[in-house]
Amino acid sequence: MSVVLVISSLRRSTSVVKSFNSFQKLRRFTVTTHPAMSSMTVNDLRPHVKEYVLEKAELCKPDSIYICDGSEEEEQQLLKLMEEEGMIKRLTKYENCWLAKTDPKDVARVESKTVICTPNKRDTIPIVKEDVKGTLGQWRSQNELQQDFRERFPACMKGRKMYVIPFSMGPVGSPLSKIGIQVTDSPYVVASMRVMTRMGGKVLDTLGDGEFVKCLHSVGQPLPMEKPPVNNWPCNPAKTLIAHIPDQREICSFGSGYGGNSLLGKKCFALRIASRIAKDEGWLAEHMLILGITNPEGQKKYIAAAFPSACGKTNLAMMNPTLPGWKVECVGDDIAWMKFDSEGKLRAINPEAGFFGVAPGTSMKTNPNAMLTIQKNTIFTNVAETSEGGFWWEGLEDETPSGLTYTSWLDHKNWHKDMLTDTGKKILAAHPNSRFCTPASQCPTMDPAWESSEGVPIDAIVFGGRRPEGVPLVYESFDWKHGVFVGAAMRSESTAAAEHVGKVIMHDPFAMRPFFGYNFGDYLGHWLSMENHQGAKLPKIFHVNWFRKSSEGKFLWPGFGENSRVLDWICRRVDGEDNSKKTPIGLVPTKGSINTDNLEPVDMDAIFDLPKEFWEKEVQSIRTYFDEQVNRDLPEEIANQLNALEERVRNM
Numbered sequence: 084m085s086v087v088l089v090i091s092s093l094r095r096s097t098s099v100v101k102s103f104n105s106f107q108k109l110r111r112f113t114v115t116t117h118p119a120m121s122s123m124t125v126n127d128l129r130p131h132v133k134e135y136v137l138e139k140a141e142l143c144k145p146d147s148i149y150i151c152d153g154s155e156e157e158e159q160q161l162l163k164l165m166e167e168e169g170m171i172k173r174l175t176k177y178e179n180c181w182l183a184k185t186d187p188k189d190v191a192r193v194e195s196k197t198v199i200c201t202p203n204k205r206d207t208i209p210i211v212k213e214d215v216k217g218t219l220g221q222w223r224s225q226n227e228l229q230q231d232f233r234e235r236f237p238a239c240m241k242g243r244k245m246y247v248i249p250f251s252m253g254p255v256g257s258p259l260s261k262i263g264i265q266v267t268d269s270p271y272v273v274a275s276m277r278v279m280t281r282m283g284g285k286v287l288d289t290l291g292d293g294e295f296v297k298c299l300h301s302v303g304q305p306l307p308m309e310k311p312p313v314n315n316w317p318c319n320p321a322k323t324l325i326a327h328i329p330d331q332r333e334i335c336s337f338g339s340g341y342g343g344n345s346l347l348g349k350k351c352f353a354l355r356i357a358s359r360i361a362k363d364e365g366w367l368a369e370h371m372l373i374l375g376i377t378n379p380e381g382q383k384k385y386i387a388a389a390f391p392s393a394c395g396k397t398n399l400a401m402m403n404p405t406l407p408g409w410k411v412e413c414v415g416d417d418i419a420w421m422k423f424d425s426e427g428k429l430r431a432i433n434p435e436a437g438f439f440g441v442a443p444g445t446s447m448k449t450n451p452n453a454m455l456t457i458q459k460n461t462i463f464t465n466v467a468e469t470s471e472g473g474f475w476w477e478g479l480e481d482e483t484p485s486g487l488t489y490t491s492w493l494d495h496k497n498w499h500k501d502m503l504t505d506t507g508k509k510i511l512a513a514h515p516n517s518r519f520c521t522p523a524s525q526c527p528t529m530d531p532a533w534e535s536s537e538g539v540p541i542d543a544i545v546f547g548g549r550r551p552e553g554v555p556l557v558y559e560s561f562d563w564k565h566g567v568f569v570g571a572a573m574r575s576e577s578t579a580a581a582e583h584v585g586k587v588i589m590h591d592p593f594a595m596r597p598f599f600g601y602n603f604g605d606y607l608g609h610w611l612s613m614e615n616h617q618g619a620k621l622p623k624i625f626h627v628n629w630f631r632k633s634s635e636g637k638f639l640w641p642g643f644g645e646n647s648r649v650l651d652w653i654c655r656r657v658d659g660e661d662n663s664k665k666t667p668i669g670l671v672p673t674k675g676s677i678n679t680d681n682l683e684p685v686d687m688d689a690i691f692d693l694p695k696e697f698w699e700k701e702v703q704s705i706r707t708y709f710d711e712q713v714n715r716d717l718p719e720e721i722a723n724q725l726n727a728l729e730e731r732v733r734n735m
């Protein structure tokens with residue numbers, strides 16, 4: 084499809100609040116002077132990059148164009164500019180740490196406004212059953228998307244600067260890496276992309292005349308704005324749209340400055356577009372952490388694990404094992420790109436260079452390595468601030484000196500935990516989806532091979548979710564096909580990472596539900612096809628659940644560093660140890676085969692209990708989900724796996 088955009092001029096009211104005028108002037112002044120910044124101009128770009136940039140400039144009509152070089156000086160200039168504009172504030176307690184507070188209407192990924200455009204609907208999403216609302220992505224026709232674009236992008240950057248960000252997902256030059264060019268009118272996005280990706284001039288050298296993923300982003304607020312931006316955070320929630328055109332390797336995002344909506348290298352490129360590229364090229368782009376684990380004998384394995392957003396991927400990836408003599412090292416906390424090498428080993432890279440982690444709940448108790456990572460060079464968004472210029476969020480109660488006062492993310496001065504809204508709702512210090520954006524290289528437990536260009540060899544794949552009931556601590560799939568079924572049948576309690584409200588158990592196959600770049604039925608077919616890869620040494624597949632609760636609602640398993648006990652069992656399974664027994668749902672540890680030495684007493688019987696009634700309902704729920712949502716696109720092999728599970732559960 085050729086996205087021919089009709090350029091129409093937007094009519095805007097010229098009435099501007101007086102005090103707001105100075106903000107505008109300051110912005111105009113500052114955006115035109117960056118003495119220490121990149122000397123590159125559009126004319127220095129390769130013809131195909133230049134063509135893309137000029138086409139978007141012609142469409143969006145920015146005041147000027149700036150090509151980012153990714154340097155330290157440039158980053159400092161941008162941070163200074165944003166500080167002057169009141170968009171970010173320095174957290175004086177640390178070195179080079181910043182706090183952004185967004186418009187409260189722009190705080191999470193917006194799945195309802197995220198679309199994929201392909202010539203045929205079925206290329207993007209399975210044909211759902213009649214009268215059922217599809218939940219596996221949203222398709223937009225070419226005509227609809229053209230109309231969407233006409234209503235949004237023309238002149239959307241008026242009065243602003245267009246930044247051009249060349250970035251590499253994965254180590255620059257690695258055969259597993261891919262390059263993107265993002266144009267954006269948000270300096271916050273530039274500063275964050277510098278943390279999250281490898282960005283700048285050397286990426287352009289590596290790109291040469293090669294292909295790149297085209298990424299267009301605008302906060303959707305040309306200047307002058309009709310009203311001053313809330314928190315100096317321009318955005319356009321009413322018009323937010325995050326569109327993907329996989330055939331053209333193109334992303335167009337409008338109206339939101341937040342996280343996955345605007346840092347286009349992350350969810351949009353590294354998952355949605357990359358999963359489609361991976362399908363075309365025979366590899367896997369997955370919502371997975373990657374960790375290296377070494378046992379006391381010095382034997383090392385690498386594990387990739389898929390958990391839905393805000394289910395502890397970052398904590399697991401950075402874990403300090405409690406088992407004596409064990410070491411866990413982090414390769415990545417969110418995304419894995421995996422490809423078979425010439426020996427049939429699945430090799431993974433982390434395409435990102437930073438962590439965009441959920442802040443609340445992170446503490447020295449739950450994730451000391453994350454806490455050590457974020458002490459410098461970090462951009463925090465929507466967390467609270469202490470009177471000593473530090474960050475704060477729910478979960479840090481036991482680790483904060485007394486005598487401090489707090490300003491909440493919503494600017495409540497003297498915030499305290501018993502503060503209530505007029506309607507009696509608890510006021511939180513930090514937004515539940517508040518984040519830290521921090522360089523991976525600062526994490527004390529980064530794996531020595533985390534930037535290796537050939538990737539790390541994956542020995543096990545782990546799926547998991549928040550399952551308060553019925554699902555055991557760990558089980559292994561019978562084989563690859565069953566493992567693919569286990570991934571397809573994943574469910575988890577919803578979290579604050581997207582706009583969903585309330586704690587419902589949602590189907591989230593492969594933790595990819597919000598991130599599939601093409602039809603989920605075809606995605607399953609692609610996973611199944613890995614078995615046919617010549618000489619493939621397929622990793623074993625497991626499922627874990629750290630979140631099972633007792634009838635009193637208490638977590639049965641202590642989690643965090645103690646999860647190393649489960650990883651130890653997984654490693655021994657990979658080595659072929661005879662420590663599992665067959666159950667209807669998969670292979671579970673034999674009694675005593677999980678090391679519980681020095682562990683506070685836990686009810687292992689309850690943790691591994693498999694209630695027949697629960698599993699009957701689970702099978703039913705999976706069946707309804709597959710029937711309604713995947714329908715004719717469900718591969719026969721997966722339908723057979725479900726029938727086999729049903730049969731085994733019936734005979735339980």
Ligand code: OXD
Pocket residue numbers: 192342343391392393417439580581
């Ligand atoms: C994330 C997410 O930001 O999954 O990683 O939402």
Ligand code: MN
Pocket residue numbers: 370391392393417
């Ligand atoms: Mn994620």
